[in-house]
Amino acid sequence: MTDQDRPDEGKTTGPEGPDAPLHRRGIKSYVLRAGRMTQAQTRGLEEVWPRLGLTLAQGRQDLDALFGRQAPRVVEIGFGMGASLIEQAETHPDTDFIGIEVHAPGVGKLLDEADKRGLTNLRVYREDALAVLEQCLPEGSLTTLQLFFPDPWPKKKHHKRRIVQPAFVELVRTRLASGGTLHMATDWEAYAEWMAEVMEAAPGYLNTATPETAPYVPRPDFRPLTKFEARGERLGHGVWDLIFRRVD
CATH class of the missing domain: 3.40.50.150 (Vaccinia Virus protein VP39)
Structure with a gap:
């Protein structure tokens, strides 16, 4: 039995209340993992990022201007290596997608694939998802928010x-x-x-x-x-x- 499999002792915890702060200092819903970057992943971060990457520093986005059209908008938090998000963007060209992921290999992989497939309906944040929601995405702007296997x-x-x-x-x-x-x-x-x-x-x-x-x-x-x-x-x-x- 691993530590992860062993039940904890003591009182069962529950969800925090609605007034709890979204950003508790030092507490994150993810852990950054170190990993080797492949050549394709490095290419995605270095060559494709300037075109498809987004940052907190850009502030509140005008999504119609960002994508050059009005369309349904889907945000996915934590897309991993990006295979599912790439498939969705390719299958639904009339929908715009924004992926949020903190792990560099996954971001690089998705950007490389998006470029190779010529996708224009996909943008990426390599940032904390809560900060992106709070600071960058306008109220009432999304058709769907996806959170798969957090x-x-x-x-x-x-x-x-x-x-x-x-x-x-x-x-x-x-x-x-x-x-x-x-x-x-x-x-x-x-x-x-x-x-x-x-x-x-x-x-x-x-x-x-x-x-x-x-x-x-x-x-x-x-x-x-x-x-x-x-x-x-x-x-x-x-x-x-x-x-x-x-x-x-």
Whole structure:
């Protein structure tokens, strides 16, 4: 049994209240990992970034000007190596996508692929997602926010690091257009239950699940099946999707 598998002692923790600060100094929902950069990833960061990369320093974005058109807008937080986001951008050319990821290899890989495939409907932040939502994305500007397989931080003492907290989903709500959706997926059942608890208590959202499957929805066809997820399915691992719509 690893430390991660061993249950913690003591009181069970729950989601923080809606008034909890989004940025607790020293607490992040991610850990930066060191890794070697491939030639393609380096090329993405060095050659493609000036065209498709975005920064906090640019401030609040005019998304119509950024993409040169009016279109549905999808933001994905934590896209990993970017395969799913690339597939979505290529499959849905009439939708604009913004990916947010802090890990350099993943950002470099996505940029390299986007360039090779000639994608013009994709932009990337290599920044903290909360800061991007707060400082760069206008209120009511997003059709969908995607959060697929975030770090579950399984130890009870680390639950405060989970990105899904009442303050986070309220911030997301303000960035969604009326009728826009927050789509989350996880392969940790305990985190799925946590997400459902946070969302059911959050004002201004409606669960899109049917009574037969609530609080979860079947995996929608528009969410690409990752290699990791496909392997998990073969091994009998579960995956839980939640889609909530902004209703005010």
